[in-house]
Amino acid sequence: MxxxxxxxxxxxxxxxxxxxxxxxxxxxxxxxxxTPPDYAGGKLSVSNAHRSAVAGEVVLIDIRTPREWRASGIGEGAHPIDMRRADFVQALTAVVGPDRSQPIALICARGVRSARLSLHLTEAGFTNIIDVPEGMLGSRAGPGWVRVGLPLHDYEGDAG
Missing domain, CATH: 1.20.5 (Single alpha-helices involved in coiled-coils or other helix-helix interfaces)
Structure with a gap:
């Protein structure tokens, strides 16, 4: 050998x-x-998402989990709805109303889940879904809500 x-x-x-x-x-x-999937729809920076949500121009939905909401807080102007809910579309409709053309911005931790859910909701007939690809914690798209220093409030409750 x-x-x-x-x-x-x-x-x-x-x-x-x-x-x-x-x-x-x-x-x-x-x-x-x-790596988020390609989403051809609208996108907002965290600063613009915050400004638009507070001004009532868009409904901002934080799709993370209650554990994540407790860890970092929820962005001012955002509505927390856990994307894992079996009745997510119904919970979303309860917040935004039945108009599927209303502007809805989705934010998660790093922009991956929001891009995937944006695609899913668009396929489900929502026509004005906007992704916030920076997310709460930052991504390749930017530093994120927390690092930018945008206002947060504590998560209190078990809803979502």
């Missing part, structure tokens, strides 16, 4: 290759989870 054959059959090399494959797989899954 040659030296190269002995090295290629060594358990250490096999573990290194398996480890590298695991790291590459983990990176691919992470990138998929952190």
């Amino acid at each position: 040659s030296v190269s054959q002995a090295v290629s059959r060594s358990p250490t090399r096999r573990w290194v290759l398996l480890g590298a494959a695991a790291v590459a797989g983990t990176w691919a899954v992470r990138e998929y989870r952190l």
Whole structure:
């Protein structure tokens, strides 16, 4: 047996290759989870989303979870509705009313879930869904609501 054959059959090399494959797989899954889908609809920066929500020009919906709302707070002017709710569309309609052309902006932590839900709601017949791709915590689109220093209020309650 040659030296190269002995090295290629060594358990250490096999573990290194398996480890590298695991790291590459983990990176691919992470990138998929952190990369928002392309959403061709409207987009707002967090500053413009805040201004528009407070002025009543758009209904801003924070689609994160109650745990996330408790951790960072809810942006001023935003309505918290957990996107995981089975009755999400009904809860959204209770806040915005039956007009599916009303401007609705969606914000999540980093813009991934809001982009995905924007696509879903557009397919469900909502015609004026606006994504806030920076999210509450920042993303490639910008620093996010918290880092910009926009007003927050504490989450109190179990609704959502």
